Amino acid sequence: MRHRSPTRELALDATTIVVIFLLLVPILWVFVASVRPETDITGGGLIPTRFTFEHYAAILAKKPFLIALKNSLIVGLAVAVVTTALAMPAAYALSRFSFGGRNFFALLILGTQMLPSLAVLVPLVVIIRQIGLTNTLTALIFTHLALGMPIAVWMLKGYIDAIPKELEEAALIDGCGRLGAMWRIVVPLIRPAIIAVGTFAFVLSWGEYLMALALISKSDVKTLPLALQGLFDPYSFSWGQVMAGGTIIALPAILLFLIFRRQLVGGLLAGGVKG
Amino acid sequence: MAMTLQTTRRPATARPRRRQILPDRLLPYGMIGPAVFVAFAIAIIPLCYALWLSLQDWYMLRRPTPVWGGLVNYRTLLSDTALWASFGRTWIWTIGTVVVEVALALPIALLLNRESAVARTASAVILLPWVTPFIVLGFGWRFLLDSGVGPIHALLHALGLAGDSSILNDPVGAFAMIIFISGWKGTPFLVIAILAALKSIPDELYEAAEVDGAGPVQRFVHVTLPEIWNTIVTVGLVLGILAFYSFDLPWIMTKGGPQDATTLVGIAMYKAVFLDLRPAYAAAISVVMLVLLFIASLITLRLRRRH
Numbered sequence: 001m002r003h004r005s006p007t008r009e010l011a012l013d014a015t016t017i018v019v020i021f022l023l024l025v026p027i028l029w030v031f032v033a034s035v036r037p038e039t040d041i042t043g044g045g046l047i048p049t050r051f052t053f054e055h056y057a058a059i060l061a062k063k064p065f066l067i068a069l070k071n072s073l074i075v076g077l078a079v080a081v082v083t084t085a086l087a088m089p090a091a092y093a094l095s096r097f098s099f100g101g102r103n104f105f106a107l108l109i110l111g112t113q114m115l116p117s118l119a120v121l122v123p124l125v126v127i128i129r130q131i132g133l134t135n136t137l138t139a140l141i142f143t144h145l146a147l148g149m150p151i152a153v154w155m156l157k158g159y160i161d162a163i164p165k166e167l168e169e170a171a172l173i174d175g176c177g178r179l180g181a182m183w184r185i186v187v188p189l190i191r192p193a194i195i196a197v198g199t200f201a202f203v204l205s206w207g208e209y210l211m212a213l214a215l216i217s218k219s220d221v222k223t224l225p226l227a228l229q230g231l232f233d234p235y236s237f238s239w240g241q242v243m244a245g246g247t248i249i250a251l252p253a254i255l256l257f258l259i260f261r262r263q264l265v266g267g268l269l270a271g272g273v274k275g
Numbered sequence: 276m277a278m279t280l281q282t283t284r285r286p287a288t289a290r291p292r293r294r295q296i297l298p299d300r301l302l303p304y305g306m307i308g309p310a311v312f313v314a315f316a317i318a319i320i321p322l323c324y325a326l327w328l329s330l331q332d333w334y335m336l337r338r339p340t341p342v343w344g345g346l347v348n349y350r351t352l353l354s355d356t357a358l359w360a361s362f363g364r365t366w367i368w369t370i371g372t373v374v375v376e377v378a379l380a381l382p383i384a385l386l387l388n389r390e391s392a393v394a395r396t397a398s399a400v401i402l403l404p405w406v407t408p409f410i411v412l413g414f415g416w417r418f419l420l421d422s423g424v425g426p427i428h429a430l431l432h433a434l435g436l437a438g439d440s441s442i443l444n445d446p447v448g449a450f451a452m453i454i455f456i457s458g459w460k461g462t463p464f465l466v467i468a469i470l471a472a473l474k475s476i477p478d479e480l481y482e483a484a485e486v487d488g489a490g491p492v493q494r495f496v497h498v499t500l501p502e503i504w505n506t507i508v509t510v511g512l513v514l515g516i517l518a519f520y521s522f523d524l525p526w527i528m529t530k531g532g533p534q535d536a537t538t539l540v541g542i543a544m545y546k547a548v549f550l551d552l553r554p555a556y557a558a559a560i561s562v563v564m565l566v567l568l569f570i571a572s573l574i575t576l577r578l579r580r581r582h
Contacts, residue, residue: 013393016386020397023383023459027403029426030415041424090310097303105311112314114513115322116520118541119565122548122557123321123328146317153310178302207408209523214549225410229527232414239418246411257406261399265467 030250033243041239055244059231064219065245068227075137075223076202079144083152083201084194086145091156092182096165113150117143117210125214135218143211148201155197155263159190196263203253224249322565328558335552348559357535358560361543362567365519368454368539372518373511375458380465381507385499387466388473398470405463413527416456417443443529446536453525453537460524461514465507472506473499505579512575519568540564 033041034055036048059065093099094106124143125134133139163186171181187194209225216222222230228245231237257264332344352358383401387394404412419427422441431437442448476499484494522541525531531538531546538546540560547557 009389009391012386012389013391016393016397019383019386020401023379023401023462024403026412026415026419026459027407029419030411033418046426086310086313089306093303093306097306099300099303102303105307108314108319109310112318114516115318116517118520118522118544119561120318120321120325122544122554122561123324124317125548126328126554126558127321127324143317145313149310149313178299203406207410209408209410209527213526214545225408228410228414239421239424242414243418246414250407250411253406253408254403257402258399261402265402 027250030243030246033240034247036240038238038240055238055240056248058238059241059245059248062231064222064230065227067220068222068224069248071137071221072206072224075140075144076205078137078141079148079205080198080202082141083145083149084198087149087152087156087197088187088194089182091153091160092186094153095157095160096168109150109153111150112146115146117146121210121214124211128215134215135221137221139215140205140208140212140221140223143215144201144205144208147204147208148197152197152201155266156190156193158266159193160186163189193263196260199256199260200264203256207249207253325558325561328555329562331555331558333553333555335554341555344555348556349563351556352559352563358540358543361535361538361540364450364537365539365541368450368457368521369515369518371451371454372457372461372521373515375455376461376465376514377507377511379458379462380469383462384466384469384473387470398467401466402463404460409460409523410527412456412460413524417528420452444533446534449529449533450536453528456528457518457521457524461517465510465514468506468510469503472503476502501580508575508578512572515575516568516572519564519571 032048035051035053037050037052037054040049090109094102128134128139128143133142167185167189168181171185172178176184207225208223212223212226216226219230224245228242228249231242231245328341329348330343330345331341332338332347333341387398387401419425420431420441420443422428422437422439425441428437428441431442432439436442437448438445442452480498480502481494484498489497520541521539522545525537525539526542526545529537531542541564544557544560544564547553547560
């Protein structure tokens with residue numbers, strides 16, 4: 001951009017800080033409330049008087065919440081691993097081979113990303129009920145694959161496109177098979193991107209609400225978003241605990257996203273979006 | 276991508292491997308197969324199944340197994356005034372969400388389109404509402420708007436926008452508030468998209484405009500806006516589709532209430548399956564949603580400018 005006077009830049013920086021702060025206040029408030037004593041929260045004052053971890057201790061002592069934490073970890077990790085395992089070969093095939101139907105398949109995979117979960121909720125719920133998989137983590141893992149897989153394929157394809165083909169050709173001459181060349185040459189070179197897409201799939205699954213709500217009703221298979229809802233008992237609940245639970249769900253998503261921001265923003269812009 | 280390994284001739288030094296010609300041709304299908312299978316199983320098959328399901332007569336309380344019903348669900352749907360009200364509400368919601376997103380994102384993107392450290396950091400942390408799950412934001416905002424403990428409720432109360440009880444208990448107020456929150460959540464993505472478009476505008480365009488004596492406002496209207504217009508329309512369309520299919524936020528915050536004020540089609544559809552136990556009717560709703568959205572998308576895409 002063009003040059004501007006330093007005072008003007010300073011004024012714009014100050015404005016930026018204020019605007020961003022206002023925009024993020026609702027999220028900051030969740031964090032702040034999670035470390036304030038309950039009397040502080042119900043007192044309604046803005047300034048925290050004391051800093052406490054009692055809400056975290058309280059919900060981590062609750063069995064349903066711990067079970068949900070475990071379930072969310074299982075589902076998220078499985079989704080991350082399966083998404084990457086499906087996306088890597090698909091991206092490689094799209095990048096390196098020309099074959100009949102290639103564009104159709106590419107469009108099909110990308111199109112999945114544009115389809116909101118709600119559009120396929122009813123048929124999926126009926127199908128999953130008919131094959132007897134309601135209230136199983138398997139059903140959740142399967143439906144969650146749709147969340148990140150298209151972006152994963154798209155991102156990885158971009159990274160593979162950037163690797164010179166000559167590197168694999170050399171490996172092929174040395175007697176590597178095609179899959180061996182992918183595994184030994186391409187995979188190590190794009191490892192950061194592979195980790196990024198796996199992380200992304202994990203984060204999307206970790207916070208997913210609609211499919212979990214529709215498919216899960218038994219407490220031993222509930223995931224974190226449903227457990228957070230469960231903390232909200234209409235007769236007696238603690239705002240501090242609900243906000244602590246919210247922080248536990250939000251924090252991994254936020255941290256992992258910030259770490260892998262560079263890889264993910266490009267992929268998101270290229271491949272459509274899902275919140 | 277025109278050149279691929281497949282078409283490259285194998286170097287003469289490689290051992291002749293005629294046996295592998297057929298496997299080599301099948302290999303790409305084998306590699307892409309699993310991903311395509313998932314796409315089919317999660318998108319294509321459910322969509323086709325929804326169409327078939329929408330033609331069944333299946334009211335689980337009376338009839339535990341579906342029988343062919345022809346257009347019975349669509350006939351019911353036509354006379355379901357509550358459903359059409361929720362369709363109308365969903366359009367207001369969708370357009371409102373996108374308007375909030377554009378109104379917030381455009382000035383923020385212009386503000387962040389600088390090289391300072393503050394602007395760079397800001398364009399990273401601004402993503403937080405986008406990456407924070409709906410369940411957390413929904414409860415966070417319920418907390419902020421709670422009449423007992425919520426600071427934003429106190430603010431709205433002081434401004435006269437909310438009475439003694441939370442704005443979420445007022446039909447109009449709750450609808451407006453949740454539309455705003457929905458737009459707020461989607462804003463970061465649009466900011467990032469507009470920023471990318473802004474950064475790709477060549478400086479020469481501005482210099483030429485300046486030579487022609489254009490002021491800041493004229494430069495914005497005649498240079499910046501045309502250059503970022505297609506980005507706004509395209510990303511706005513994607514965000515609009517997401518808003519049209521909203522469920523999480525209004526369900527978490529108000530369960531569609533008060534008095535159906537926040538019952539979007541998605542919520543009506545969810546209730547049709549899980550409360551009324553009429554999956555076939557819900558499938559018909561989802562088919563109508565798809566058709567309406569398809570038409571709206573075509574209209575929106577016509578707003579794009581050809582360069």
